[in-house]
Amino acid sequence: MRELTFFMPTRVVFGQDVVKKAGDGLALGRKALIVTGQTSARKSGALDDVLSVLTGDYVLFDRVENNPTGENCLEGAELAKKENCDYIIAIGGGSPLDAAKVMAVLAVNDKKPLELYGGWENQPLPIVAIPTTAGTGSEVTPYAVLTLHEEETKKGLGGPDLFPRVAYLDPKYTASLPRQVTIDTAVDALSHLVEGYLSNRATPASDFVALQGIAVWGATIPALRAGQFTMEDRENLLLASMLGGITIAQTGTTFVHALGYPLTYFHDYPHGRANGVFMASYLEYTNEHAPERVETVLELLDVPSLEAFRELMNELFADFVGKLHVGEERIRAYAEKAAQTRNVTYSRGTPTVDQLTKILKDNIL
């Protein structure tokens, strides 16, 4: 008998000018902590839209780092406490959205960031999430990923009360993204969809969502190749990104994410690109364990073969793939750390340290 669970309590509002149309309804409380990075919230026009409709109080925290640390989140949480904010509006890519979730917890729980991996008691502040990239899907997930210098890696934390209360998605906010950022984040969305569909935690419910997302993403391949995006492409990518978020909210991610973290931590690879480097090997590996699922992915993407998929990834990351020169010892250490993650156990055929080492070597040595 089929078994499935499904939980995604975020209210999704997707379309043109949805923030402006929300008007006063955007506010979830008396006073907002607006959480952003240093540029994208402004450049995308999203912050202006929010400020144009928000009639209540707010205070701005615009110092979220790329790949935020716990300390960075604590800073925002302290501001929320000091200013008596009772909800958060998070605007940006994955970093501000994830950081906002951690701030939402820290603002009402007397804990250090690292202690959050053991859970928390008080219900986090409610969050309005407004993505300005099409990749993270964080607006519809209960996850936040922190950079932990203590452990020299990135590590996800999660809890059912971390789903944003509402997500406003307007493709126009992604229109100003440069070509390579669009590609990097698009591949992040693809990795969520494909990892979710190929995960051993996939259910009929997550499959419904993932397969729709893979098909929508596939329609953007010509645009990704050309590096030119119409508003319809932007729309498809944002929709695919959201569907990817809903997917991994059910399934979690797999070893692609576990292998990608050191590329971001040690080699400054943007998150999506760090995943993209391993996507072809992931499909090849999983093809040994669930060939019919891999075939479905390729069909929906309208990519004729595993080789053609590898070529597509190589093309999208032409300036980067294969150009990391990491020593063998280092690679072994990355594989050993990855093998200890939960993500690896969610992968079909649960790869060993040796197998992970080979995949790392094949792609970054």
Next chain:
Amino acid sequence: MRELTFFMPTRVVFGQDVVKKAGDGLALGRKALIVTGQTSARKSGALDDVLSVLTGDYVLFDRVENNPTGENCLEGAELAKKENCDYIIAIGGGSPLDAAKVMAVLAVNDKKPLELYGGWENQPLPIVAIPTTAGTGSEVTPYAVLTLHEEETKKGLGGPDLFPRVAYLDPKYTASLPRQVTIDTAVDALSHLVEGYLSNRATPASDFVALQGIAVWGATIPALRAGQFTMEDRENLLLASMLGGITIAQTGTTFVHALGYPLTYFHDYPHGRANGVFMASYLEYTNEHAPERVETVLELLDVPSLEAFRELMNELFADFVGKLHVGEERIRAYAEKAAQTRNVTYSRGTPTVDQLTKILKDNIL
């Protein structure tokens, strides 16, 4: 640009023995009001399963009527208040599930049932929903339908806080349903899926869900025809019913429901059958306004034509269709009342009183 909203905050847990597996996790508070009708909760085995895992306090309200009234719900709410219940476990078909939602509101808001159509202030008690039929989808909707003797009809009420907190769906609870009840409720599920897909409020998000549901429902047509159901058929019907609920939670229903209410109120037709009577005419009518959508429905059901769809409905309701002898004046009155519902405005091509009269005549005169 596509516009879509999506909101379905209920946690869904679907599969074999999900109630037993939930164990203590079933409880959402200190003391439960268990809401059921007089037979199905017991006969299905669902009540036994709940009582076998519930370690906390509870009180049983097993007097939900078929097509419950506000007074009936008030009775349950009074019991919840008197017994200090802080959450509800609803077990049964649409009637207990809908009644439980109204009780959840009345237990914490000092209002008369009819006043609820104007809204309420306090957050209703949280609800665990356990369906024992595969049709209503109420376990994943924010709606409750009450019978209003004052207005001689049934009328839906809704609010975003009426979604059950958790829904446990186990196909085995539907295994003991008689053939005709299985068919009546299955057609209710189909009407939700098809009305949602053909509604002028359909969005890409509701379409994703509806199309999956229509395909899953279509796989059960041979079983519905034969009146014999394997556990896989039961599973498909329960899944389709849930997907129908998620669909109408986004779109609402259309004129089929508006026309069906008098058949239930005045002629004791079970809800699903009351919808089923008009389904063929609904597809024919909508075919004038959105032929490509109607074609998609027929394709997914693997039903070759509109005529074949009408034959299918006639076959499933062989003992009932066409045998109501309602006078012309009465029919006009039904059409006039239906024309005033919101459901009608959600229908493509918004039918007039004359058009509704014709559809009624064609099917029940």
